[in-house]
Amino acid sequence: MEDKEITRATIDTRTVKGLHGDESFFTPSIQELFPTSETIDEKINLLVSESIKFSEGYQHGRETLDDIISDLIQYRKSIATPEEYLEKNWL
Numbered sequence: 001m002e003d004k005e006i007t008r009a010t011i012d013t014r015t016v017k018g019l020h021g022d023e024s025f026f027t028p029s030i031q032e033l034f035p036t037s038e039t040i041d042e043k044i045n046l047l048v049s050e051s052i053k054f055s056e057g058y059q060h061g062r063e064t065l066d067d068i069i070s071d072l073i074q075y076r077k078s079i080a081t082p083e084e085y086l087e088k089n090w091l
Helices: 037-055 061-078 082-087
Strands: 014-017 023-026
């Protein structure tokens, strides 16, 4: 089976690959959909620092950049949009 990308269309119930390749379904919590600004900042820092840390000496910086951008886009797709925050008066 091919990996399925998480998109805004699949935000309510998502299909993800489990550790053993099995597919499981989950509904994200409000905290996962609407993380605080501080939580988003922490996640961004973690994604970037881990990518740099684990790629040092193993891949070219350009490849690391692509990995970081891909990870950030995937994270962005997994949380609410600014418009959704505004609808709830949380922005």
